[in-house]
Amino acid sequence: MTKxxxxxxxxxxxxxxxxxRGSLFGEPLIPDIEKIQxxxxxxxxxxxxxxxxxxxxxxxxxxxxLAIMFIASTLLPNNSLANVExxxxxxxxxxxxxxxxxxxxxxxxxxxxxxxxRLFHPGIDFDGVTGDKIYxxxxxxxxxxxxxxxxxxxxIIVKHGDGLSxxxxxxxxxxxxxxxxxxxxxxxxxxxxxxxAFGDHLHLEVYKNGIPINPYSVLPRL
Numbered sequence: 001m002t003k004x005x006x007x008x009x010x011x012x013x014x015x016x017x018x019x020x021r022g023s024l025f026g027e028p029l030i031p032d033i034e035k036i037q038x039x040x041x042x043x044x045x046x047x048x049x050x051x052x053x054x055x056x057x058x059x060x061x062x063x064x065x066l067a068i069m070f071i072a073s074t075l076l077p078n079n080s081l082a083n084v085e086x087x088x089x090x091x092x093x094x095x096x097x098x099x100x101x102x103x104x105x106x107x108x109x110x111x112x113x114x115x116x117x118r119l120f121h122p123g124i125d126f127d128g129v130t131g132d133k134i135y136x137x138x139x140x141x142x143x144x145x146x147x148x149x150x151x152x153x154x155x156i157i158v159k160h161g162d163g164l165s166x167x168x169x170x171x172x173x174x175x176x177x178x179x180x181x182x183x184x185x186x187x188x189x190x191x192x193x194x195x196x197a198f199g200d201h202l203h204l205e206v207y208k209n210g211i212p213i214n215p216y217s218v219l220p221r222l
Contacts, residue, residue, distance in 0.1 A: 102184045104220050107134050107168060107204055108191070111222065114201060122212035123167070123205035130172045130200050132191040135184055137166050137206070137218060142180045142188070152203065153195020156188055163210075164218070169203040170194050 108126045115125040140160035147154050152169035156176065159165045172192025182188055193200045206215040 104138055104218060105135060105184045106219060107137055107202060108132060117214045117216065123169075123203050124215050126191075126202040126204065128191045128200055128202065130190070130192050132200075132202075133187045134168055134171065134189045134191060134202055136160075136168075136182050136186060136188055137184070137204070137215075138164070139183045140165075140181075142176050142178050142182060145174060145176075145178055147174075148195055151195050153197060154189070154192065155195075158182060158188070163208055165207045166215075167203075167205040167207070169205070170197040170201060 106126075108128055109132070110128065112127040113124055114127045115121060117124055136158045138158075138160040140158045142156060143159040143165060144157040145155070146152060146157075152167070154171040154174055155167060155169040156171065156174060157165055157167050168189060170192055171189040172194060173190040174188070175190070176182060176186070176188045191200055191202050197203075204215055206213055206218050
């Protein structure tokens with residue numbers, strides 16, 4: 001009888017093998033223990049079973065693939081092989097367009113500021129030409145629309161919530177209606193020179209609870 005002891009990280013395996021006459025395998029199934037110990041490739045446990053399943057008769061009975069799977073199971077974590085699927089995997093490619101949502105933005109696509117916020121000018125003037133698209137600085141709804149030849153000329157007030165609102169003056173065209181919901185991607189009007197305006201531009205004012213504040217405190221940094 002041959003006795004074999006394998007010391008594993010967490011376990012100690014004892015194997016007792018009785019020799020029988022006329023082995024059906026022709027050559028010894030269990031290799032020489034010293035031969036296993038001299039083999040430095042892999043763990044002791046994996047080396048032992050690699051010698052067994054490398055036996056030509058075992059390969060004929062079980063097949064090469066089964067031997068490989070058994071050896072792999074001794075080296076991989078317990079749940080590693082449970083995640084292997086034999087069915088063909090199909091990966092579907094989907095083309096989903098990516099959209100960018102701006103929380104706060106400038107009211108014009110091209111930002112050219114000609115006059116800033118100061119005393120007697122409670123807003124910011126953006127340079128441009130008649131017909132340039134105007135957007136709300138934040139999401140909200142149209143609170144009021146004014147059509148006039150004086151002061152702010154054609155103007156829109158957008159209410160954003162939390163006491164915040166904004167005014168867009170001197171527009172050449174208004175594209176929205178009162179109470180309409182708008183987002184930062186909505187073209188609410190077009191730049192112009194209506195009212196008291198010296199040249200094409202947009203005059204923007206921002207209010208907090210009805211009091212004018214510096215629009216720079218709301219607008220993103222350039």
